[in-house]
Amino acid sequence: MATSKLKAAILIVSDTAFKDPSTDESGIKLENVFSDQANTWEVKYTLIIPDDVNAIQQHISQCCDDEADYINFIITTGGTGFAVKDRTPEAVKPMIDREAPGLVYAMLAASLAKTQFAMMSRPVAGIRKKTLILTVPGSPKGAVENLEAVIKQLPHACMQAAGVDSRTLHAGGIKKLEQEAGLTSQPKADHHHHHHGHGPGHSHGLSGHTIPKAHTKPRDLPISNDPRAGPTSRHRQSPYQMFSVEDATRLIIEHTPSPVPVRMPVDGALVGHVLAEDILAREAVPAYRASIVDGYAITVSSEGPSTKGTFAVASVSHATPGQVPTLEPGTIARITTGAPLPPGATSVVMVEDTVLSSMTEDGHEEEIVEILTDEVRPDENVRQVGSDIKYGETVLRKGDEISAVGGELGLLASVGIPEVTVFEKPIVGVMSTGDEVVEHGRPGDLRLGEVRDCNRPTIMAAIRGWGFDVVDLGIAKDTPGALEQALRDAMRKVSVIVTTGGVSMGELDLLKPTIERSLGGTIHFGRVSMKPGKPTTFATVPFKNNAGDPETRLIFSLPGNPASAVVTSHLFLLPSLHQACGISPAGLPQAVVVLDHEFGLDKVRAEYHRAMVVSKADGLLHASSTGGQRSSRVGSLKGANALLCLPAGDGMLAKGERVKALIMGRLLGQQ
Missing domain, CATH: 2.40.340.10 (MoeA, C-terminal, domain IV)
Structure with a gap:
């Protein structure tokens, strides 16, 4: 036996318990089962998560994928029945590297001995990396029965999964293993009197019974080729359902994260962003009474004297900031377009309706000006305060895009808005895959089988043209470990990853299995009924950011052929990017x-x-x-x-x- 305790995690899958933890009963009862084996097990944590495929996969990935600090055994409770929302098997199965049907059989056999309704459960068991994963029903009684049926064999399974030498573990033979696990061997003949073969306490495969073998291979979810399988063991046709372009687009929109609001200053970088708030004018436009012509500010009254005649020019008002003196009765002030009216002035007479009578002694300024008309009315040629935009008026609304035409940016600037809340644009990374792909600018001739990478620069140019930041992720090689590491590195830099190549049915097409089996991702579609671009793949992968918060990364795996890659990037990638930053309608016009x-x-x-x-x-x-x-x-x-x-x-x-x-x-x- 191991000298240190094995680490276990309990994941309670329940929308109800996630909203109200007090409704959960399974968690404490499963903890009690482990407490009875306290010398062997340490429950590191019990966590309630919603009945959601991405949430389940994200937490399993966190438990399994850190080689330095992983959980030995994960047990999920809930979501294994036939209800529409029961999706735990669908979430867990794609993440398993090696299935453990013996554990499933043992649990079902133990439960069936107590209730025929046990056949309504859909358990899944298997190993991901060094972690054993088991799903049990959500009912406290069913969860405990299933765990108790196998818990004495689990330490042995977990140690083997962790890499302990099998020869050492099996040195004492089967009887020694059974004694260490607290099991009692039974004569083979006794088994003929048990219901459904093995009872709950028997180690699998050791009692003389043959485990039932299904003649078909039904799948809850399609899953890609196992890279470790030889070419002859692989799918001869894609296991993925064929989706229409419309349905594929709907899935992309459904699984693209909601737009995230951020604050940004009002400057050129704002172009292309969508407002996440209504914008109210902080100032009126204009903020003062201003002239709309070059001429002279005058005082007009319906009862007063005629404006026709000669007037002394008292001051000059330019369209520059500063103190403007009050206009005294019987005088006028020279004024330029856009300049504020002096206090006391009511109107502006156009310079075309005047003549200069005399200059000052130094010849630099006008002294006397004659106004030729008496038809100037109050407020004539004057732009009133707020006549363009009133203070507090809604000038832009949530969902409006700041266009490159410049009107929206100018409007924000004119009403004194220094910064606004907009929806953040996703950062996109573009990666090519394949040992045959070389940099397009590499000097020298191509060797037989090599191709220059035209997909990456082409798609990156399109993304920049759409107004999004793009990161060059280079070329990943056709080895499972190298591809997985390249994708993990990419997820720390970008929120959307675009790959080309590696999604068809060839022996070296590793993207689908890497996403499903190594990254714990969910492939939402792997084939589309379209020409070109049939093997286009869209997936989401759970990701924990530097602050430890859960996030989702999107992966668009496009075909390697250039025309297919370009067409599918416009059809599928662009709508997702638009959705992520609030642009509507999403996609091409x-x-x-x-x-x-x-x-x-x-x-x-x-x-x-x-x-x-x-x-x-x-x-x-x-x-x-x-x-x-x-x-x-x-x-x-x-x-x-x-x-x-x-x-x-x-x-x-x-x-x-x-x-x-x-x-x-x-x-x-x-x-």
């Missing part, structure tokens, strides 16, 4: 275009055809193909500013027909 020639249709998949769209003299948008659409053909990207949405079907779309197009770039003018 749409337009209806006229086909300039006939287009063939794919019989099975909807096609997103690279096209050049121009505006012609008839006032309509016209589309023509950029040429051969093979997914590996880089040339099909040249000049493409739109994706034509062609439905699956037989035959052709004729010249002149109208289809929906997604606009990727600047529309060209009439040709």
Whole structure:
């Protein structure tokens, strides 16, 4: 036996208990089972988490993935039934490296001996790295029964999972192992009188019974190839459900984290951000009565004398800050456009309605000016306080985007707003994968099998063009450990990771298994019914930031072929980035275009055809193909500013027909 205690963690999966911990009964009862084995076990913590796949996977990953400080045994209680919200098996199964069906069988056999309803449980057991994981029902009675059925065998299993030498562990034979575990051997004949084979106290595989073997392999969740399996043991076709583009986009929006508000100063860096608050004017615009023409400030009264005649010029008011003297009766003041009216002035007469009568002795200023009209009215040529924007008025609303046109930025500046709350933009990292991929600028000729990396610079340029910061994550090699480490390093730098390559069905396509098996991520879709881009993959991975707070990282694993990578980045990555920073509607703008020639249709998949769209003299948008659409053909990207949405079907779309197009770039003018 081990000289130090084994560490256990209890995860209580329950939305109800998460909201009100006092409703939980399973946690304390499971702790009591471990207390009865206090010489062997130490419960490091008991934690209540919501009935959510990402939450379960995140906490399991935290328990297992730190090689220096891991939990030996995790037991989850709850979420193993048939209810719609019961998702614990779906959360745990993709995280398991090696399954332990014997433990599942032992638990079910023990429970079935007491109630036939035990068959309604869907337990999962297995090993992730050095940690044994077991799921049990949420009812206190069922949870205890299941744990008690296997707890005496668990130390042996945990020590083996931790790497203790099996030869040493088994040195005394089976009887010694049973004695150490507190088990009593029974004659083989006795087993014929037990219900369902093994009783709760028997070590699995040692009693003479053959464990039942299923003839099919049903899966709660599809899971990718195990990289350790040989090529002949791998899937011959993808285990992932085929999603439509619409359903795939819906999943992306559903699993993209909500926008996060941040404070930013009002300057050029604000462009492209979306306001997270309504903005009220802190000042009126204009803040003072101002002239809208060059001329002379005068005092006009309906009962007073006519404005026609000669007047002494008492002062000058420029559009510069400073003290403006009061206008005395019978005098006028020279004033420039935008300058404040002197106190006492009511109107401004245009300079065109005056003539200069005399200058001062030094010849530098006007002394006497004659006004030629008596039709000037009160408030004429005067912009009143708040006539543009009133104090306290809502000038911009939550959800408004600060555009590069500049109007919104100018508006904020004009009403004295020094900083605003906006939604933070996600930082995106772009990574290429594959031993065959080399830097595009590497000098010298390519060796046989090498390809220059055009995907990374292309996608990074698109992301910058969308207005987001992007990090170059380089090229990851086709080895499980190297890819996992590259992704872990990336998650510390960026919130969204874009990879290209490694998502098809080849022996070296490691992204899906690395995400599922090594990072504890959830693959929400692994195939899309589209052309090009069928193997596009979207996943979320639980991540703990430097402050220890749980976060979610998004991974978009795009196909390696250049055209596929570009098309899928526009179709799937862009809507997620828009969703994450509050831009609505998310994704590419749409337009209806006229086909300039006939287009063939794919019989099975909807096609997103690279096209050049121009505006012609008839006032309509016209589309023509950029040429051969093979997914590996880089040339099909040249000049493409739109994706034509062609439905699956037989035959052709004729010249002149109208289809929906997604606009990727600047529309060209009439040709």
